[in-house]
Amino acid sequence: MHISEGILPASVLIAGGVLSLLGTAIGLKRLTPETIPRAALLTAAAFVASLIHLPLGPSSVHLVFNGLLGLMLGMAAFPAFLICLFLQAVLFQFGGLTTLGVNTFNLAFAGIVGAWFGKFFFRFGLRGVVVGGFIAGALAIFLAGFLVALELFLAGESFHAVAKLILAAHLPVALVEGVVSAFICLYLQKVRPEIFQ
Amino acid sequence: MARPDPRLKVLFCFGYALLVATAETWEAVFWALCSSFLFAFFWRAWSLTLLKRLFGADFFLFFVVFTLPFTTAGNALLQVGPFWITKEGLLLALFIFCKSNAILLTTYVFFARNNVFELAHALHHLYLPSKLVQLLFFTLRYLELLEREFKRLFEAAKLRGFVPRTALRSYRVWAYLFASLFLRSYDRSRRIYEAMLLRGYQGYFPVWHHFSWARSDFFWLIGGSIYLIFMAILAYR
Numbered sequence: 001m002h003i004s005e006g007i008l009p010a011s012v013l014i015a016g017g018v019l020s021l022l023g024t025a026i027g028l029k030r031l032t033p034e035t036i037p038r039a040a041l042l043t044a045a046a047f048v049a050s051l052i053h054l055p056l057g058p059s060s061v062h063l064v065f066n067g068l069l070g071l072m073l074g075m076a077a078f079p080a081f082l083i084c085l086f087l088q089a090v091l092f093q094f095g096g097l098t099t100l101g102v103n104t105f106n107l108a109f110a111g112i113v114g115a116w117f118g119k120f121f122f123r124f125g126l127r128g129v130v131v132g133g134f135i136a137g138a139l140a141i142f143l144a145g146f147l148v149a150l151e152l153f154l155a156g157e158s159f160h161a162v163a164k165l166i167l168a169a170h171l172p173v174a175l176v177e178g179v180v181s182a183f184i185c186l187y188l189q190k191v192r193p194e195i196f197q
Numbered sequence: 198m199a200r201p202d203p204r205l206k207v208l209f210c211f212g213y214a215l216l217v218a219t220a221e222t223w224e225a226v227f228w229a230l231c232s233s234f235l236f237a238f239f240w241r242a243w244s245l246t247l248l249k250r251l252f253g254a255d256f257f258l259f260f261v262v263f264t265l266p267f268t269t270a271g272n273a274l275l276q277v278g279p280f281w282i283t284k285e286g287l288l289l290a291l292f293i294f295c296k297s298n299a300i301l302l303t304t305y306v307f308f309a310r311n312n313v314f315e316l317a318h319a320l321h322h323l324y325l326p327s328k329l330v331q332l333l334f335f336t337l338r339y340l341e342l343l344e345r346e347f348k349r350l351f352e353a354a355k356l357r358g359f360v361p362r363t364a365l366r367s368y369r370v371w372a373y374l375f376a377s378l379f380l381r382s383y384d385r386s387r388r389i390y391e392a393m394l395l396r397g398y399q400g401y402f403p404v405w406h407h408f409s410w411a412r413s414d415f416f417w418l419i420g421g422s423i424y425l426i427f428m429a430i431l432a433y434r
Contacts, residue, residue, distance in 0.1 A: 006296030010219040028328045033400035037389045040335030041382040048343045049375045055361050083333050090308045093254040093301045098218040158269040183372030
């Protein structure tokens with residue numbers, strides 16, 4: 001979930017901005033002329049896929065794919081999410097310009113950590129890929145939700161209740177994202193394993 | 198009056214958003230909200246799409262705005278069930294709501310109806326790293342194409358009897374649809390790279406078109422700066 005404008009104090013905004021700047025710099029350094037189109041198209045695919053709402057009981061959820069992009073892009077997930085969120089802020093007024101840093105950090109960092117844990121299981125054959133995909137997807141969302149909650153917690157005592165609410169709201173989403181990520185990883189590992197290199 | 202230079206628009210918008218988001222006084226927020234309404238009238242941005250966008254964007258905000266009056270300590274105003282609505286909470290919620298919508302409105306007026314490629318171009322001229330601008334450019338270029346591709350895949354699945362439900366089987370189909378989208382974009386990116394190599398790609402885009410600084414841009418530059426300075430004084434008194 002994106003934090004919108006005007007909620008977080010300047011200190012949190014700046015901290016998020018600096019961390020995202022660092023991550024983006026490292027991510028860009030790793031991109032070569034050959035991998036730029038790849039990173040861009042996978043980002044575009046994640047953007048398109050994240051606009052789709054899946055039914056969940058009486059409601060619906062959309063996926064974020066930060067774990068998956070972490071698996072496929074590594075550190076380049078930082079510039080990828082920076083662009084995703086910038087486009088969302090500019091095209092749909094979703095998220096915001098001042099929260100760009102914080103939101104990028106939440107999604108990209110969580111995605112990279114989730115992917116790091118998930119990738120460990122990839123060496124154990126196709127079953128390992130399913131487990132790894134689930135862990136990458138679910139952990140990335142849960143961690144992103146945790147970071148959002150933490151930032152709201154830092155914004156002041158009035159936000160403590162919202163922070164807890166948001167953390168709880170991320171649990172079912174993490175589960176769905178984990179399941180879908182697991183199947184996506186299984187498919188891609190069978191058809192085009194080099195996508196995870 | 199000629200339209201402002203895109204570079205100016207980007208700088209102004211970022212400055213405005215930073216100031217308003219961190220503003221601590223009601224005067225600043227009130228002034229920001231008024232001026233964002235004025236911008237929208239001046240550039241004729243009012244439309245049904247704008248209202249829909251604002252409503253959609255306020256979704257996260259509703260989470261916050263509806264809980265704040267209950268969770269902020271202060272003078273109690275009204276009792277709802279076992280909870281008390283406080284005056285301080287209500288004011289804080291309104292404060293955040295106004296701030297956020299002022300910024301949303303301004304970003305919409307300045308960016309949403311423009312060609313986004315123009316925006317990417319402006320960012321290039323504002324010395325953003327070339328790799329980042331290339332990423333943005335490629336992502337933008339293929340966004341619509343991939344969206345159509347996904348719609349085709351989804352249509353094909355529906356024709357074969359797929360009905361989205363809350364079920365593992367259903368999620369599996371979704372996952373395979375998404376996976377084919379990723380697969381197709383991955384394969385396409387390799388073809389794009391090869392096609393670009395043949396045309397002499399060496400890791401950067403040469404830019405032929407440059408923005409020309411018109412005389413009216415001095416007016417926009419001075420006007421925008423005065424406005425931002427005025428806002429900064431109001432915001433951090």
